[in-house]
Amino acid sequence: MGSPAMSHALVTGGGGFLGLYIVEQLVARGDTVRVLCRGKYPRLGELGVESISGDIRDPAAVASACAGVDTVFHTAAVSGIWGSWQHYHGINSRGTENVIAACRAQHVARLVYTSSPSVIYDGQDHPGANESLPYPTSYLCHYPHSKALAEQAVLAANAIDGLATTALRPHLIWGPRDSHLVPRLIARAQAGKLRRVGPGNNLISMSYVENAAHAHLLAAERLSPDSHLAGQAYFINEPEPVNLWQWIDELLALAKLPPVQKSISRSMAYAAGALLETAWHLLPLAGEPPMTRFLARQLGGSHYYDVGKAARDFDCKAIVSVDEGMQRLGRDLNSPRLPLVPDGNL
Numbered sequence: 001m002g003s004p005a006m007s008h009a010l011v012t013g014g015g016g017f018l019g020l021y022i023v024e025q026l027v028a029r030g031d032t033v034r035v036l037c038r039g040k041y042p043r044l045g046e047l048g049v050e051s052i053s054g055d056i057r058d059p060a061a062v063a064s065a066c067a068g069v070d071t072v073f074h075t076a077a078v079s080g081i082w083g084s085w086q087h088y089h090g091i092n093s094r095g096t097e098n099v100i101a102a103c104r105a106q107h108v109a110r111l112v113y114t115s116s117p118s119v120i121y122d123g124q125d126h127p128g129a130n131e132s133l134p135y136p137t138s139y140l141c142h143y144p145h146s147k148a149l150a151e152q153a154v155l156a157a158n159a160i161d162g163l164a165t166t167a168l169r170p171h172l173i174w175g176p177r178d179s180h181l182v183p184r185l186i187a188r189a190q191a192g193k194l195r196r197v198g199p200g201n202n203l204i205s206m207s208y209v210e211n212a213a214h215a216h217l218l219a220a221e222r223l224s225p226d227s228h229l230a231g232q233a234y235f236i237n238e239p240e241p242v243n244l245w246q247w248i249d250e251l252l253a254l255a256k257l258p259p260v261q262k263s264i265s266r267s268m269a270y271a272a273g274a275l276l277e278t279a280w281h282l283l284p285l286a287g288e289p290p291m292t293r294f295l296a297r298q299l300g301g302s303h304y305y306d307v308g309k310a311a312r313d314f315d316c317k318a319i320v321s322v323d324e325g326m327q328r329l330g331r332d333l334n335s336p337r338l339p340l341v342p343d344g345n346l
Helices: 017-028 042-047 059-066 085-105 142-156 181-190 209-222 244-254 266-282 293-300 308-314 322-333
Strands: 008-012 032-037 050-053 071-074 110-114 126-129 164-170 232-236 303-305
Touching: 008 017, 008 059, 017 032, 017 042, 017 209, 032 042, 032 059, 050 059, 059 085, 071 085, 071 209, 085 110, 085 142, 110 142, 110 209, 142 164, 142 232, 164 209, 181 244, 209 232, 209 308, 232 308, 244 322, 266 293
Parallel strands: 008 032, 008 071, 032 050, 071 110, 110 164, 126 303, 164 232
Antiparallel strands: none
16 A cells, blocks of 8 residues: 555545445554544444534535544445335435535545445346446335435535545445344354355455555545546455355354255246235335345345456555455454344345
8 A cells, every 4th residue: 555645534424344444454554534423333433433423314424423534434324125205215315425425514525435346236147247237217216226326416416615525335244243144144044044046156346444445545645636636436356256155054064064055946036025025015014134135136146346446547456355355254254242133235
């Protein structure tokens, strides 16, 4: 990494999975860091960062958090495959609009937005796709739609009031301290509810969390109004795809669980998802459907992305290998601690 491009950074959602790794890497290189988050996180106190309690849906709270900083990393979001449009749109779309407005009002120089490859997911396989993929005309769930609106707003705000913006799309973030993907897989496997969708040969991209965080710092270093990054979106993941179900079996092995035994065809999973979505809408039922159309397509299809643009424009590359990442995750899963409570969706 070259010379730091910022000295005072704000991380929204800095107590979350990716956000906390970004905070740690910023602190490690000597930056002054402020965090805007809704909860209390002991690790932030250990790091000695300034922590502001607030909601990104509150314009005044966001404006206050942005005062005096030169770079904003906006990671705060609500993820998942089920819930109301108002919930997703209010946090992911409207909340991001509040961040943009605060950056402009407070004369922030750089805004790095954490987006998602799902913003361009049209339900079809994406083998080796790049950033030329357009936004689809419809979405299978509210999360990608709300994130797409947010991403478009961030990129459209580039070069207004001196603000330089970019959007990063990390795919399938995993690693130690995950409270979403890995615990969800383990919980489903333990309950006997994890089924392979399709023949099990689909390839996907993934992002080890420390590499995803490092990409955010690299992007911020190179981001300026006249840089290649300004107003651009980038896929962020390990260069080589993996077989999704082989990788899931490896994760389960780390937790001392057997590999996935049961399977369902892609068409059956999609049909079941459509039926269950209808039932949850009409009755309505508590919680979330065990399968949805979006989940069926994600678990049964291939979706991996070319990261050549990020490598070219800001020298994005991994700092931790996949093998080392798996070893770190294994140590984390087998360390004595309180059990993780899964959140979000898989």
